[in-house]
Amino acid sequence: MRAALEHRDPDRIPLDFGGTAVTGIHVSCVAALRDYYGLPPGPVKVYEPYQMLGLVEDDLRAAMGLDVTGVFSRKTMFGFPAADWKEWNFRGLEVLVPGDFRICTEPNGDILIYPEGDETAAPSGRMPMGSAFFDTIVRQPEIDEEKLDPADNLEEFGPISEEDLDHLDRSVRAAGGSGYGVAATFGGTAFGDIALVTAPFLKHPKGIRDVAEWYMSTRTRRAYIHGVFEHQCEIGIRNLARIYFHIGDAVDCVFVCGTDFGTQTSAFCSVATFRELWLPYYKRVNDWVHANTAWKCFKHSCGSVERFFESFIEAGFDIVNPVQCSAAGMEPAALKRKYGSRLVFWGGGVDTQQTLPFGTPHEVREEVLRRCEIFAPGGGFVFNSIHNLQAGTPVENIVAMLDAVHQFNGVAHA
């Protein structure tokens, strides 16, 4: 994987599934894959309940022929530790969830989940009947313009605790000893990630927490947003320094930010706005990482984001994900030609909006082989589907995808 990240031709295209919370696998698909590969049955751990991502254990990683393992923050999106596992029947599938995963089911079948596992607080996530993961519940206190203080949007950002450092230390040691490439998510450097703005991990969020209000604030309350990002940036860099002191260069890349700047056909803001409001903070974080560590900086953004790539590069990002080739202006060959020597494409392997969930195994295989032919030459490519493998994806299609990459790599698997 290191060769691929350094734009050298690797011996084979490295594969990631499960290394980050945006390159993961829905728990139902993990269970189906374990069954397909004849691995010991048993409930799969839901390590990230927000998206209901299942843990890819070492035996499945080997069966799938993967090359990356992940290091994650101690706590989940709902603010409780991913620990003290207990059984839960997830609409007919036996899974393991963290001990503080506390929910209630409404009469219509919707499932509500509580922040920090505190049932006395208002629920912060809802999984509607018919869905397969949670969405956050907006809990927006009344906004008093006179009293708005960026500190209200900074409650979740503070000095990293000894407990969290100890967790990261142990996780990195375990991952480093596995022989796999290591992708690490430390948290704290996502500037305005809309999934985090609603603060599903806090019991009583303050500040601007409504999705639409936040988007409008990027235009109407720009000084406020700068105030939030400025302090978040300072805290984030201080925390990265402490983390680095503990773990050193034992990880290959760090997930810096998952803020989405693209939609299917357009963008959430202009390039000029990006450069004024986001770029300075990204650059400070990434410059610190490059000046002090051997880590590569990972940027996730769905959608039509080619217009931002030059700015991403200027901001110091090394890796982009998920490379949504189905969005406007994201034609794979053009991306590779224009940015292939300067950005690592971690994703783009197969479309998860149409081909993978709804296509035939043959169609999946053909698309994967075409993408490998485009993205592989010269390194700079880590194979991943475009975002997580979603619930309901036929296991035959997932296996066809993996087999196609292994065939391209000339490696026999499972």
Added chain:
Amino acid sequence: MPDLKKLHEAVIEGDWKTAAAVTRAAIAEGVAPLTIVTGCLVPAMDEVGCRFECEEYFVPEMLLSARAMKASMEIVRPLLAAMGTEPVGRVVIGTVKGDLHDIGKNLVASMLEGGGFEVIDLGADVAPERFIEAAAAHNAGVVALSALLTVTMTSMKTTIDAFEAAGLRGKVKIMVGGAPVTQQYADAIGADGFGESAATAVALARKLVAA
């Protein structure tokens, strides 16, 4: 006479306070409510749609303009209803069952309202029977279905099938949209139209009610 250009500008600039103030002043000075809608709000939102299409405007600007338009419409709407003014058409809109995402749907609803339609917004996670009930209750000519997720867009087909089963499919036009939705998918599930963006949705709805 109040300067309706100021209302036009306030909507385009996303200034809801000015939009509401100018609307109130216009009504007080006797400007016909329908004139405010057709002569000001509709062209202003058309302009907003154009700016979005040519990527001068993005989601934040669209949200701000929609809020300003709504501030004006909230004053005008009861007056139009009292006068028995018929809208361009009635649209029942919602995000389909299982899907809680509503930003895109809200933008489409705002653009439709700004385009002169009466919009009955059912919110998110809307079951097929609720779409049917609302379409029948409001005598809607168009039903607009939104989905952001691959796993939930199949609810669009379930909803269309439910209209068929209820014997109402011939009475409404159904338009669909959302990130994973394509023209091909819209054709496959028997929708009458596919809107690629909030701005194009208005033109599509106008075409559907005229058909």
